[in-house]
Amino acid sequence: WRHSGDFWTEKAAEFAQATRDVVASRPKDEGVAVRAATYLHDGLGLADEAIALLLERSNQGALGTAGRSHLAEWLLEARRWKEALPIVETLVKEQPGDVQ
Numbered sequence: 001w002r003h004s005g006d007f008w009t010e011k012a013a014e015f016a017q018a019t020r021d022v023v024a025s026r027p028k029d030e031g032v033a034v035r036a037a038t039y040l041h042d043g044l045g046l047a048d049e050a051i052a053l054l055l056e057r058s059n060q061g062a063l064g065t066a067g068r069s070h071l072a073e074w075l076l077e078a079r080r081w082k083e084a085l086p087i088v089e090t091l092v093k094e095q096p097g098d099v100q
Helices: 008-023 032-043 049-061 064-077 081-094
Strands: none
Touching: 008 032, 032 049, 032 064, 049 064, 064 081
């Protein structure tokens, strides 16, 4: 992860490509997609790519609550209100007691 003391900055592009390759090799695995997006977002600082990955899964109806929660949070951080609002509304309807 980029904020760790032993992050190999020169290999960041290779780490990103390896992450993309893993996602491509497991196209229906939601867990892989969410973990990969989290690594792209938090580990490598590739927020737009992480958002795009989860948006694609969400648009395919292949993203569960945890993934949609990450996606909504990242969209709100990026001030992409129009995209975030429908996801947030769905999350609130599905889990009205979850105040996060």
